[in-house]
Structure formats: structure tokens, C-alpha cells
Amino acid sequence: MLSQDKRNLLIQRRREEILDAAKLVFARNGYRRTLTDTIIAELGVGKGTLYKYFRNKKTLFLAVFYRGMQQLREVIRVKIEPITDPRQKIINGVRTYFEFFDNDKELIEIIMQVRSEFKDEYRQNFLEMYNDYIGQIQQNLKNGIALGQFREVDIEKTADAISDILQGTLQSYYILKANEKLADKTQAVTALLLKGVLKISNEASAQSRELQI
Amino acid sequence: MLSQDKRNLLIQRRREEILDAAKLVFARNGYRRTLTDTIIAELGVGKGTLYKYFRNKKTLFLAVFYRGMQQLREVIRVKIEPITDPRQKIINGVRTYFEFFDNDKELIEIIMQVRSEFKDEYRQNFLEMYNDYIGQIQQNLKNGIALGQFREVDIEKTADAISDILQGTLQSYYILKANEKLADKTQAVTALLLKGVLKISNEASAQSRELQI
Amino acid sequence: MLSQDKRNLLIQRRREEILDAAKLVFARNGYRRTLTDTIIAELGVGKGTLYKYFRNKKTLFLAVFYRGMQQLREVIRVKIEPITDPRQKIINGVRTYFEFFDNDKELIEIIMQVRSEFKDEYRQNFLEMYNDYIGQIQQNLKNGIALGQFREVDIEKTADAISDILQGTLQSYYILKANEKLADKTQAVTALLLKGVLKISNEASAQSRELQI
Amino acid sequence: MLSQDKRNLLIQRRREEILDAAKLVFARNGYRRTLTDTIIAELGVGKGTLYKYFRNKKTLFLAVFYRGMQQLREVIRVKIEPITDPRQKIINGVRTYFEFFDNDKELIEIIMQVRSEFKDEYRQNFLEMYNDYIGQIQQNLKNGIALGQFREVDIEKTADAISDILQGTLQSYYILKANEKLADKTQAVTALLLKGVLKISNEASAQSRELQI
DNA sequence: AATGAATGAGTGTTCATTCAT
DNA sequence: AATGAATGAACACTCATTCAT
Incomplete structure (x- = not known):
């Protein structure tokens, strides 16, 4: 025994x-x-x-998903949470996120499957991650604004948009099965998030008032 | 008869x-x-x-999807293609894209389903849309740079990132079934795409060289 | 069409x-x-x-059972209900019951199966049959007593006992798969129900008071 | 050790x-x-x-059943076999049988299960009990007739019918899960077995010849 | 052209029994 | 002797597709 x-x-x-x-x-x-x-x-x-x-196939499948999400949370906790500089946090956050999935490409497939097969379970998990993830992005935006690094953006909507670009990148990577690494997109994504496409933000900002948004 | x-x-x-x-x-x-x-x-x-x-259930389902994509292409062709100003094209492009799906929420569900159920078919369609869609974003970036409106970004990767943010927004909207309209996100998304989060791009740009990306 | x-x-x-x-x-x-x-x-x-x-195997099985019970009810309604003489009603009732199952031996097996596999469903059906079956036996006992044919027995318990002897006969027939017909037991069962085993009831009745029951 | x-x-x-x-x-x-x-x-x-x-589940289940049957046999041997008066033997036999199961209601469930799940095993056991049980009833009928207590009934068939009424009573008790005790049915069952329902047996007997049996 | 009854391949799940420790 | 993790045969039920009317 x-x-x-x-x-x-x-x-x-x-x-x-x-x-x-x-x-x-x-x-x-x-x-x-x-x-x-x-x-x-x-x-x-x-x-x-x-x-x-x-207990059954569904439980097994979701357990695979939850384990992956747990591991992602852990990586975020260890590698991103400690960073205090808002710009650096965005840069490292994007890179860390991409590298995590470069190291676990199967998990991308699993996540996509959960989304369409078990939307409710995915939604719940997504909401639970708000604290560790979207919540942190929001806090980072607040800090950046307070420090004078960031423009006075709409914190909630901008945080959503930042989250969305990560999700979307993952998504298109999943569809196109690009051979390149996700992490190779860090530069372009980060630059877009930080600086946008306009040449001179302030000027652009002035001009954009004339534009119909 | x-x-x-x-x-x-x-x-x-x-x-x-x-x-x-x-x-x-x-x-x-x-x-x-x-x-x-x-x-x-x-x-x-x-x-x-x-x-x-x-012929069968799959064919029917994909026909629903293709019809929707055709309608999206048509809207893009009519409402976005004619716009020449690069900044305006981004702003209107985002809004038009969001409004299209606000008017056809069922199509969002269909697209998400196709993505995970028929990845190959979705990929093929996605690639076909490159000409009308990603191709157009790339062209717009080129024009903006040529006109001195946009920074000299990596055109392909930035276009991908812009596409990804739209896909990602659609995706999170799909998951969270937000009551608000997609179009309400236009301002935040557009501002991010155009200006990023940094207060002064040039300065930020300078500083970011010190940052580890 | x-x-x-x-x-x-x-x-x-x-x-x-x-x-x-x-x-x-x-x-x-x-x-x-x-x-x-x-x-x-x-x-x-x-x-x-x-x-x-x-809908499923269980539903099919119970449908077989219910159809059989319906047919039994119908036979009782047609062949037994019209009989008015209490003694004759017992005699014909027993015979009719036995003949019904002689003509549908498979149904005996079905009933036994329902009893042990779906006790609840059987119980409910059994209770429903009380009106057509035990209720009728009780009424017949009342009539017999009123006409002076029957002793003043405990109507409920005696009706139960009469029902039980029929059930029990069916049961032992089912177990022993006797080659003889159930209907061959009519004489012995009927005689027992009507006259008991004692030679002279009245005398026996008197004596039985001395017996410890 | x-x-x-x-x-x-x-x-x-x-x-x-x-x-x-x-x-x-x-x-x-x-x-x-x-x-x-x-x-x-x-x-x-x-x-x-x-x-x-x-050895296996079936063996265990049947062992539970056989043990119960053994205990029933033992009770019969001790409490019923010694009785010599035929009327008293019937009365006490019925009561003892009912009381035995009142004291071991789980065994009723076991017996019902064996009957439908392992008909062959039940049949064999049933046949084995003939010596102790049906055989005894037959002997008791013979004795009663010899002593002039009982009518000259068909011994085999009547013994079967007496056995059947006990089985049937057990059966209906099992289905209806009556709260009352089985032993409460002793009086009604015994009275039926001994005297039947007819008021005056002899007369009834005479009349019943006119009846169609 | 339209119908809808019939088809049957495909698969998740249960649970008595075994046997290495 | 006792344990309990591992086994795998067995089986009900679904639903896209067909085709006779």
C-alpha cells in the first residue's frame, strides 16, 4: 500500500x-x-x-483551458505586475503576452475553441481576468496620465482598445498560422499603442478637431 | 406555367x-x-x-457568411474607397466598419462561428479580402506617409495591427454582448490609432529609444 | 404527396x-x-x-406496457362489468382475467419487468386501475353481501386479498412457465375464493373463534 | 498469528x-x-x-437472497412444522409468513428483484422450497380432509392457490409500500382461505353447480 | 417542385472486474 | 490480506442527408 x-x-x-x-x-x-x-x-x-x-469531455476541455489561463495569469503576475513605468509596462506587457503564446501555440487554438463552443464559460473567465488584466491596463493608463507621460485618454475605452488589439492579433495569428513569431509584432503594435500613426500628435490633435469623427 | x-x-x-x-x-x-x-x-x-x-448544412452556413462578407465589401467600396484624406479615411473606416456590424449583429456571430468551425474556409476568405481591406489600409498608410501626415511606420505590420484592433473589438463585443453600440468605440479606437497614448509623440519617440522594446 | x-x-x-x-x-x-x-x-x-x-428505450417499453393494460381494461369493461350476479361475476372475472393472459403471455413478462425496473410507473398505473378493477371487486362484494350471498367480510381487505390471489397466480405462472393454461386454475381459485377450504363454514366459523388468529 | x-x-x-x-x-x-x-x-x-x-456482483446478490430464504425456511421449520391442527396450521402459517417479512422488509425487495433479474435462479430456489413449503401446504390439506375439517379440494391446485395468495399479498405490499403491517392482513386472508366469501358453503356449493365456471 | 419519413454511421459515457503494490 | 487505480467492452441516442411519393 x-x-x-x-x-x-x-x-x-x-x-x-x-x-x-x-x-x-x-x-x-x-x-x-x-x-x-x-x-x-x-x-x-x-x-x-x-x-x-x-467527469466528461467538456470538463476535460475546459480544464485544459483554465490551466492555460492560470499560467497566463501567473506570467502576468511575475513579469508585468512589478513594472512601474507606464510606457515600459505597455511595451513589456505586449511582448510578454505575445511571448507567452509563442511558447504555447496550442493554447491559442484552445482559447479560440472555447470562445465558440462554450461562450458562457469563456465570458465568465474573461470577466474574471478583468482584475488581473484589463484592470491593470486601466491602472497603468491612470499612472501614465498622472505622471504626465500619457494623454488624458478615456481610460476605460482605451484600456478596452488595448486589450482588443492584443486579442485581435492573437486571433489573426491563429487564422493565418503565420510562421513568424507573435513577438515579432511587438514593435509595430507597441508603436501604434504609444504613438499612433500621426506624425506630430499635438498638431494632429489640433487638426483632428476639424475632422469628422 | x-x-x-x-x-x-x-x-x-x-x-x-x-x-x-x-x-x-x-x-x-x-x-x-x-x-x-x-x-x-x-x-x-x-x-x-x-x-x-x-447541398448541405455547411454549404448553407458558408453561404450565409459569404453573403455577409459581400455586403461588407460593398459598404467598404461605397463608403470608404472614395475617401482620399488618409486621416479621414481611418476615422471613417473605423466608424463605417463598426456601424456595419451594429446594423447586422447576427453576422458577428456567424463570423465567429466560421472562424472556429471552418478555419480553412475563413482563412481563404480572409486572404481574398486582403485586396479590399488590408490592402486598402496599407495603401492608406503609404498615402499618409507620402503626404507627411503619418510617421514612417512599418506599413505591413501596422496595417495588420490596425486590422487586428478592429477584429479584436468585434471579438470582445461578441463575447461581452455589450449593450452599447460598437460605433461608440470609434472615438477611443481612432484616437489610439492616430495618436497613441503618449502625450508628445516626438518626445516620447525620443524617450522610447531608451526603453527596452 | x-x-x-x-x-x-x-x-x-x-x-x-x-x-x-x-x-x-x-x-x-x-x-x-x-x-x-x-x-x-x-x-x-x-x-x-x-x-x-x-423518445427512448424506456418510453417504448412503457408504451408496450400501457397498451397491454389498456387492452386488459377494455376486456374487463366488456366482459366483466356487465355481469350483475356477484357469484357469477367472481367466477367470470377470474376466468376472464386468466384467459386474457393466456392469450397474451408476453404481456405477463412485460408486467413483471415493469414492476422491478420501473416501480414508480407501475405503482401509478396500478393505482389508476383501482377504479376499474379493485373498485369493482369491492362493489361486487358489497352487492353480494346486500343480496345475502356473501358473508359480511371486511370489504377492503377481502378485495385486496382477491386481487392478490390473481396477481400471485400470474406471478407463479410467470416463474414456473407452466405448460398448462392459466385458465385451468380457474376452478381451484374460484372455489377457494367462494368457499374456502373448510367443510362447513358456519361450523368452522364457530370453531375458528377458538382458534388463535 | x-x-x-x-x-x-x-x-x-x-x-x-x-x-x-x-x-x-x-x-x-x-x-x-x-x-x-x-x-x-x-x-x-x-x-x-x-x-x-x-466472485462477482450477481453472486453477492444471490447470496443475500439465499441467506434470506434460509432464514425463512428456518422460521417455517421452527414455528409452523410442529403445528398439527390443519386449521391452526393455516392460520399460524399465514401469520408467521407475514410477520417474517414485517421483520425483514428489505428481503421483500430482494426477492422481487431476484424474480425479474434472475428468473432461472429464482425458479430453481422456488422449486427447492416446494418440499418445505408447498409440500407442507399440500400435506396440511390432506390432513385436513382426512380429519373431516376440509372439503375435498383439489390438493395440488388449492395448495398452489394458497401459495399464490401469499406471494400476491407480498407483491402488492411491495408495490404499494403500505404503511400498515403485512400481519394486519392475516385475518382477511385467513378468513378467505378458510371460509371463502359465500355465506353458506354447502348451499353455495349446491348453487354454484348451476353457475358457469 | 415539394415533401417528410426513413436512414444508420458515429461516439460519449458507465461500471463490473482485475491486479500490481 | 487489503487496497483502489486502471481497464475496456458494451450501448443508447442524434441528426444530416436521402429519395419515394
């Missing part, structure tokens, strides 16, 4: 193995086209084992 | 009716959860009729 | 065919051991057809 | 504990719906232990 500790360790390890195999197969085939048979074949375990660890 | 023309007209009308009903049901339930039975119930025709007009 | 009437007729006929095949297979193998595949093989139709007519 | 005797005693005790837990769970949920997991949870032992004592 194994000690309880050893047993728990093995169970935990097995759980992770299942999540790894499932992530691989779900990312390759999509949620619907993935057969539980394919996952267990990948794993080399019996079907009962799968169902011992996860 | 109807004349051939009249018959064709009727057939065309019936085809549109089917697409309308299918769009409604697909948007409401998603592609997978939509039953052909639900579509014909919405239509009030027999199942054979559906299959007379569309 | 078939007329609506003709269509309904065909649907009704098909429904009955399915019930017949299902009764055969359920009676032969029992509810649990019956595969839907076996039923459709017996029928020679596709599986979808089965599920078009009956 | 335990002595062989002590070990055997422990094994025997453990076996009884398993049977007790299994009876409880089988009676509560029925054979099919009972999971071996539920039984071991009730017991607080591992699954391997269960299978050490009983």
Missing part, C-alpha cells in the same frame, strides 16, 4: 499527463472533432482512467 | 429567404447546435426544399 | 408494428438485456425510425 | 457484514442501479475485499 502522499503525487502527475495529451489533441483537431478515443490513444491509458479524472 | 424569368426570380427570392432564416437560427444557436429541422421550422418549408437549394 | 389522413393511418400502423416487435423482444430478453439494435433487426427498420416514434 | 479457528471466525464475520451492507444497498436501489462502489462505501472496505469474498 502506497503512502497517501505518494499516491496523491502520482494522481497529480497523471492528471497533468492527461491535460497535456488532451491539449495536444484538442488543439490539433478542435473540440468537436476530437474523440475521447484519440485522447486515450495518445495517452496510452484506458478510457475509464480518463473519466476517473475528468 | 411561369416564364423562365419569373421562375428564376422566384428561385432567387426563395434562396434569400432560406439564407435569412438560416442566418437567424445559426446566429442564435451556433453552427453545431443548429438543427436543419430548426431552420425549416423557421422557414415553414419541407426539408427537401432546403437541400434543393443548398 | 399523401393525404394527411392516409399519412396518419400509416404512422399509426407503423407505431403498432414497433410496439409489437418491441413487446416480442422485451418479453424474450427482458428490458435491460434488450438492445435497441435487436428491436430494429426484428422490425427491419432503421434506428432513427424507432426514435422518431418513441 | 491467529489460529485457524479464529481466522475462520473473522472471515465468517466479515462475510456476514458484507451481506448485511449489500442487502441494505440492493434493497434501497435495486440490483441494476446498485454500484459495487456504493456497497464498499457502505462497508468501508476496499473493492478488492468485496471480490475476495464474492
